[in-house]
Amino acid sequence: MKIAVPKEIKNHEYRVALTPTGARELVARGHEVTVQAGAGEGAGFPDADYEAAGARLEGDVAKVWSEAELILKVKEPQPEEVARLSKGQTLFTYLHLAAEEDLTRGLMESGATCIAYETITAPQGGLPLLAPMSTVAGRMAVQAGAHSLEKAQGGAGVLLPGVPGVAPARVTVIGGGVVGENAARMALGLGAEVTVLDKSIPRLETLDDRYQGRMKTVFSTADSLEEAVRESDLIIGAVLVPGAAAPKLITRAMLADMKPGSVLVDVAIDQGGCFETSKPTTHAEPTYVVDGVVHYCVANMPGAVARTSTQALTNATMPFVVALADKGWKQALADDAHFAEGLNVHEGQVTYPAVADAFGLDCVETAKLIG
Numbered sequence: 001m002k003i004a005v006p007k008e009i010k011n012h013e014y015r016v017a018l019t020p021t022g023a024r025e026l027v028a029r030g031h032e033v034t035v036q037a038g039a040g041e042g043a044g045f046p047d048a049d050y051e052a053a054g055a056r057l058e059g060d061v062a063k064v065w066s067e068a069e070l071i072l073k074v075k076e077p078q079p080e081e082v083a084r085l086s087k088g089q090t091l092f093t094y095l096h097l098a099a100e101e102d103l104t105r106g107l108m109e110s111g112a113t114c115i116a117y118e119t120i121t122a123p124q125g126g127l128p129l130l131a132p133m134s135t136v137a138g139r140m141a142v143q144a145g146a147h148s149l150e151k152a153q154g155g156a157g158v159l160l161p162g163v164p165g166v167a168p169a170r171v172t173v174i175g176g177g178v179v180g181e182n183a184a185r186m187a188l189g190l191g192a193e194v195t196v197l198d199k200s201i202p203r204l205e206t207l208d209d210r211y212q213g214r215m216k217t218v219f220s221t222a223d224s225l226e227e228a229v230r231e232s233d234l235i236i237g238a239v240l241v242p243g244a245a246a247p248k249l250i251t252r253a254m255l256a257d258m259k260p261g262s263v264l265v266d267v268a269i270d271q272g273g274c275f276e277t278s279k280p281t282t283h284a285e286p287t288y289v290v291d292g293v294v295h296y297c298v299a300n301m302p303g304a305v306a307r308t309s310t311q312a313l314t315n316a317t318m319p320f321v322v323a324l325a326d327k328g329w330k331q332a333l334a335d336d337a338h339f340a341e342g343l344n345v346h347e348g349q350v351t352y353p354a355v356a357d358a359f360g361l362d363c364v365e366t367a368k369l370i371g
């Protein structure tokens with residue numbers, strides 16, 4: 001199969017959809033891999049490494065797209081990329097269509113087959129192509145929070161682990177899912193005193209069991225949130241209510257009870273944020289201060305560690321890429337019901353119910369297309 005890897009063009013996106021290791025595997029299976037010149041540079045993968053892996057480098061972006069049967073990307077296609085797609089091509093990438101009507105309609109008009117990373121499920125539950133980025137963001141949240149606690153960043157001037165004779169900082173993580181567990185784990189590793197709040201008792205049980213009581217687990221209520229606000233040096237927001245905007249768990253009024261120079265890291269900012277005073281920021285200017293509290297609200301945290309993120313993402317996508325390349329989209333989806341959940345748009349029709357519902361469009365069952 002002819003597989004293309006364009007260079008990402010979304011602002012400050014440095015990840016790439018295929019590493020040289022992945023290219024080598026696809027070439028070894030008899031596929032033709034074309035990589036746009038410079039596509040891997042931002043993630044530390046030079047063109048020469050793709051060439052050595054057997055891929056062909058192409059400088060002309062129009063050719064990269066037009067000659068491909070399967071196009072691998074990271075971010076949702078930008079308008080100029082949508083215009084390059086055509087019927088008969090398969091696009092495999094993050095799409096997040098339910099919030100993007102123009103993109104949905106653009107992909108329908110292209111006639112292409114569009115499979116979204118984020119709606120593929122796993123037999124054991126969860127979203128296997130979203131989890132690696134949540135893991136990265138969770139781990140980064142503590143790094144970002146610790147840095148923001150430094151005086152020069154507007155923070156209180158507190159060192160997370162403390163030192164002998166000085167108590168460690170208190171870190172509260174709201175939401176103990178993939179992001180939250182990874183954040184809590186990092187904070188524990190750095191020697192902070194860690195509390196995780198969640199609404200799910202099974203989740204709190206898992207964390208309590210896994211960490212043998214080394215982190216406190218607390219049921220999330222208005223009371224426990226107020227206590228967290230009063231006591232914490234660093235609060236990490238990591239909640240997710242599937243299909244809904246994040247609930248505003250800390251209001252502006254509550255900031256008055258926080259210690260001056262304490263820090264809020266809102267990882268849920270990509271779903272609107274779970275603090276009332278959160279607004280999306282970028283890596284260029286990640287923080288701002290409201291009522292003496294430092295806010296870190298970067299919506300694409302994994303972008304800052306593009307190399308690690310690329311490797312983590314491609315480790316997870318590679319088995320699906322191999323299936324698409326070896327069997328074609330129809331057979332690959334027919335063989336794997338969890339992979340089939342990834343199909344969002346095919347030849348002008350929406351195939352994912354939540355996307356169709358969001359825009360009042362008809363939905364065609366994937367099973368009818370692949371059966």
Ligand SMILES: NC(=O)c1ccc[n+]([C@@H]2O[C@H](COP(=O)([O-])OP(=O)(O)OC[C@H]3O[C@@H](n4cnc5c(N)ncnc54)[C@H](O)[C@@H]3O)[C@@H](O)[C@H]2O)c1
Nearest residue numbers: 134137175177178179198199200220239240268299300301
């Ligand atoms: N900013 C970024 O770069 C970035 C990167 C990756 C993920 N995210 C976001 O991080 C958030 C968390 O993702 P995840 O993968 O960990 O989700 P997840 O589903 O694994 O975990 C979410 C947790 O929140 C809990 N929760 C829901 N409502 C709550 C409440 N009121 N109080 C306390 N806990 C509550 C759930 O029970 C669940 O355990 C999502 O919004 C996701 O989009 C952001």
